[in-house]
Amino acid sequence: MARNLAYLDGGTASMMLQVVVGAVAAALVTLKLFWRRVLVALRLRRPAPPARPGSGQTTEGEQPRVDHPSA
DSSP, rough: OOOOOOOHHHHHHHHHHHHHHHHHHHHHHHHHHHHHHHHHHSSSSSOOOOOOTTSSSOTOOOOOOOSSOOO
16 A cells, blocks of 8 residues: 655645635636626627717726826
């Protein structure tokens, strides 16, 4: 009978748990950021109409235009 001499201490188990929790959190954040695109790709939602220039509205992921120079 062969003996298994593998040992995982508390620090190793804690690190593995952090990796799993971090991967799940990263997946959820990525899904949240791209949720509208996922729904459009699945044809569950229509694409957002483009914003009119000068209306002050921005499309998803676009930064608003600043009229004053930054110092």
